[in-house]
Amino acid sequence: MKVEELYRFAWRMLAGYGVAEWRREDAAQELVLVGWKAMRNVGPERREVEVRSYVWRSMRNRLISLFREWRRVEREVLEEVEQGLEPVQEMGAMVREVLERLSEKERRYVESVLVEGGIRPAARVLGVSRSTLWDAFRTIRKRLRTM
Secondary structure, three states: OOHHHHHHHHHHHHHHOOOOHHHHHHHHHHHHHHHHHHHHHOOOOOOHHHHHHHHHHHHHHHHHHHHHHHHHHHHHHHHHHHHHHHHHHHHHHHHHHHHHHOOHHHHHHHHHHHHHOOHHHHHHHHOOOHHHHHHHHHHHHHHHHHO
């Protein structure tokens, strides 16, 4: 058995199981290493068929272990992301509560500034002067401080 044969088998196996292409190179190298070690562990008295079977099985078992590791890591990452979203969701609830306390006109001003990315573009879209928006925001800030 040659290393090239191990690589071909590893690539076919990875593609057959639908492993993402960005993971295949590392996984193929790992599987070839497992196959190579398995070949060295088998004594010379074994027949070629037995050796192939043992090597393929060793490589397949390692791939199953890789799947389990990837799933565990993905689960951990998802848990971290979900934990990171909780404060953002709480903040979103606070922002909604504050927006509900504003008048319709003030809410429209705030939303347009957020959507347009600043006072100047929002004033253009709303058809009001920048000073009008600045005055509205000063008033809104004063009122929110007292709430």
